[in-house]
Amino acid sequence: xxxxxxxxxxxxxxxxxxxxxxxxxxxxxxxxxxxxxxxxxxxxxxxxxxxxxxxxxxxxxxxxxxxxxxxxxxxxxxxxxxxxxxxxxxxxxxxxxxxxxxxxxxxxxxxxxxxxxxxxxxxxxxxxxxxxxxxxxxxxxxxxxxxxxxxxxxxxxxxxxxxxxxxxxxxxxxxxxxxxxxxxxxxxxxxxxxxxxxxxxxxxxxxxxxxxxxxxxxxxxxxxxxxxxxxxxxxxxxxxxxxxxxxxxxxxxxxxxxxxxxxxxxxxxxxxxxxxxxxxxxxxxxxxxxxxxxxxxxxxxxxxxxxxxxxxxxxxxxxxxxxxxxxxxxxxxxxxxxxxxxxxxxxxxxxxxxxxxxxxxxxxxxxxxxxxxxxxxxxxxxxxxxxxxxxxxxxxxxxxxxxxxxxxxxxxxxxxxxxxxxxxxxxxxxxxxxxxxxxxxxxxxxxxxxxxxxxxxxxxxxxxxxxxxxxxxxxxxxxxxxxxxxxxxxxxxxxxx
Numbered sequence: 001x002x003x004x005x006x007x008x009x010x011x012x013x014x015x016x017x018x019x020x021x022x023x024x025x026x027x028x029x030x031x032x033x034x035x036x037x038x039x040x041x042x043x044x045x046x047x048x049x050x051x052x053x054x055x056x057x058x059x060x061x062x063x064x065x066x067x068x069x070x071x072x073x074x075x076x077x078x079x080x081x082x083x084x085x086x087x088x089x090x091x092x093x094x095x096x097x098x099x100x101x102x103x104x105x106x107x108x109x110x111x112x113x114x115x116x117x118x119x120x121x122x123x124x125x126x127x128x129x130x131x132x133x134x135x136x137x138x139x140x141x142x143x144x145x146x147x148x149x150x151x152x153x154x155x156x157x158x159x160x161x162x163x164x165x166x167x168x169x170x171x172x173x174x175x176x177x178x179x180x181x182x183x184x185x186x187x188x189x190x191x192x193x194x195x196x197x198x199x200x201x202x203x204x205x206x207x208x209x210x211x212x213x214x215x216x217x218x219x220x221x222x223x224x225x226x227x228x229x230x231x232x233x234x235x236x237x238x239x240x241x242x243x244x245x246x247x248x249x250x251x252x253x254x255x256x257x258x259x260x261x262x263x264x265x266x267x268x269x270x271x272x273x274x275x276x277x278x279x280x281x282x283x284x285x286x287x288x289x290x291x292x293x294x295x296x297x298x299x300x301x302x303x304x305x306x307x308x309x310x311x312x313x314x315x316x317x318x319x320x321x322x323x324x325x326x327x328x329x330x331x332x333x334x335x336x337x338x339x340x341x342x343x344x345x346x347x348x349x350x351x352x353x354x355x356x357x358x359x360x361x362x363x364x365x366x367x368x369x370x371x372x373x374x375x376x377x378x379x380x381x382x383x384x385x386x387x388x389x390x391x392x393x394x395x396x397x398x399x400x401x402x403x404x405x406x407x408x409x410x411x412x413x414x415x416x417x418x419x420x421x422x423x424x425x426x427x428x429x430x431x432x433x434x435x436x437x438x439x440x441x442x443x444x445x446x447x448x449x450x451x452x453x454x455x456x457x458x459x460x461x462x463x464x465x466x467x468x469x470x471x472x473x474x475x476x477x478x479x480x481x482x483x484x485x486x487x488x489x490x491x492x493x494x495x496x497x
Contacts, residue, residue, distance in 0.1 A: 080119075084126035087116040088335070091130065094137055095331035103141065110137055129342040132360045133335055136367035153235065155227075156198045158361070161354035163201055166345055167414040168437050171429045172285045173202040174409050175439040176314035178402050180281045181209050183312035183443075187279035189219045193272055193308070195264055195284040197224030200239040202285070204246055211250035219253040223272050228260040236260060263290070265297035269304055280310040288315060288384070292323055292377040302391035306444045313393060313442040317384060319428055319435040322366050323377040334366045337436070344431040347417050381426060381438040388442055396441040397425030 090113040097106035113134050120127035163169040184190045190210075194202070203222060210217040222243065229235045236258030247254035259271045264287065274280055282305050291298035305313055320337045324330045338359060345355065365376045385395070406427055407420045421428050421435070428435035 080121070080125070080127075083116055083119050084130075087113055087120065087126065087130055090116060091133055091137070091335065092328070092332055096328045098137070098140065099327040106137075106141060110134065110141065113137075124346045125343075126339065128346065128356075129335070129339045132338075132363045133331075133367065135360075136364045139364065140368045153230075156235070158354055158358035159198050160201065161352050162358040165352040165355035166348055167410045167418060168429060169201075169285070170413055171406060171410055171420070171427075172316040172437065172439060173205065175398065175402060175406055175427055176283055176285065176316060176441075177202065177206045177209065178405065179312055179314050179396065179398060179441040180206060180283070183281060183396075183441075184210070184218065184279055187218055187311075189221075189275070189278045191221040191223070191274060191278040191280050193223045193225075193274075193280065193282045193310075195225055195282070195287045197226045197236060197239055197258070200224065200243050202283070203243055207243070207247050207250055207252055207254070211252050217250075217252040219255075220247065221255040221257070221278070223257045223259060225259045225261055225264065225267060227262055234258075263297070264301050265291065267304075269307065272308070274308055280308050282308065282310045282313045284314065285316045286318065289317055289323070289377045289379060290375045292379070293372045293374065298387065299391065302388065302393070306392040309444045311443060312396060313444075314439070315384065315388070315442065316437060316439045317381070318378040319380055319430075319438045320378040321380050323379050327370075331367060334363065338363055340431045340434050341436060344414075344417060344436075347415055349415075381423065381428070381440065384438075384440070388440075392445050393442040394445060395425055396443050398422070398427050398439065398441055403427060 094106050094109035122131045240256035261267050362376050403422050410418050426440040429437045
């Protein structure tokens with residue numbers, strides 16, 4: 001068959017053979033050119049110039065099943081998008097009615113929001129985050145606004161799952177450790193004060209990095225602050241023992257001290273036992289925002305940090321503004337912030353219910369609680385800059401090496417969408433261009449020559465070779481033997497290598 005012809009044949013005289021009036025033919029197809037065929041009785045209509053639109057309707061192909069399914073999916077997504085937008089407006093209207101004190105209107109808006117939520121999938125997208133905000137609004141309207149206390153250890157348990165599910169805490173720990181490692185360069189005795197020990201997830205990497213330091217590792221002390229343990233347990237000591245075992249295997253001389261406190265402002269400088277000649281690093285990951293309730297203890301805590309003259313003070317905080325006085329503004333900011341966080345969790349594909357529970361507790365605190373009962377008071381980096389500067393601390397730029405390595409870490413531990421950016425010497429980790437967490441480093445202004453550190457007079461020197469260095473509640477290991485001393489200081493403990 002010649003190129004450009006259709007694979008069907010017409011009789012030489014279709015009108016005569018069909019017995020029809022030939023006037024219908026031009027309305028069906030354009031007048032074709034004849035091409036000679038191999039058979040004298042048959043000719044082919046050559047049609048290079050014919051288009052599919054010229055053919056009868058019956059010649060058009062039927063849509064495939066895949067195309068129909070794709071069209072149906074697109075329609076469903078469009079409907080969900082419209083329902084999601086309506087749901088967001090209802091939630092914000094409910095928050096506005098709460099701020100205005102109109103309980104009846106807020107209840108009606110919340111009922112409509114729940115009805116809209118029923119039409120959405122809560123496994124992903126806006127439905128996944130909206131279910132937590134509708135629940136929080138319900139608690140605020142119909143239950144006691146103060147959340148019930150969780151069982152001991154819940155914070156550390158959920159923190160661990162959030163660490164595993166997404167790159168945010170990995171970024172926080174890595175960036176802080178990098179700054180601490182650089183600040184400790186050339187120091188023989190170093191002391192890290194951790195404002196929130198949790199399960200000690202941050203410190204194995206630092207111990208291993210110090211073990212590989214040229215010239216040998218320094219003597220490392222870690223003071224970990226955490227909540228008191230329930231009767232019959234000593235969670236801080238258990239974490240310290242684990243870190244001591246790791247340090248022993250890495251051949252790093254090590255000492256641990258646990259300080260039990262419900263809040264950071266309960267910690268007194270003498271509990272930290274900073275020894276003369278030690279290079280001090282203070283580490284705060286997602287803790288300082290909890291000190292902003294009125295009257296705010298943040299100033300006293302920062303004054304204490306500055307008085308320690310740390311070589312480095314690492315700070316990681318949520319890059320958000322959930323400390324606004326107006327409830328509607330706070331609610332709106334939180335809704336869009338956590339929508340981005342949940343979207344990043346969806347993209348990671350981890351689907352961890354415990355990581356989601358970690359975020360749910362934050363959302364509930366921001367929405368349900370007011371006054372001193374509200375702990376989650378996230379503020380943006382710009383405000384932290386001003387506050388830390390007023391406390392006598394100066395910024396330490398996180399260099400290009402930290403930026404490059406943080407990007408490499410995030411690229412390895414998460415998919416596309418996350419990005420690490422530099423902002424005036426600080427680093428931010430964001431999702432699709434929206435910063436979600438910020439990391440910064442600070443140091444105290446140099447002390448005036450001859451000025452004594454007021455906190456060194458009440459400290460006890462710690463020796464890696466002694467089991468009774470004067471510390472209370474002292475648990476130490478030396479030559480494989482364990483010694484225990486009872487103490488008069490609540491929540492303190494030491495372990496030596």
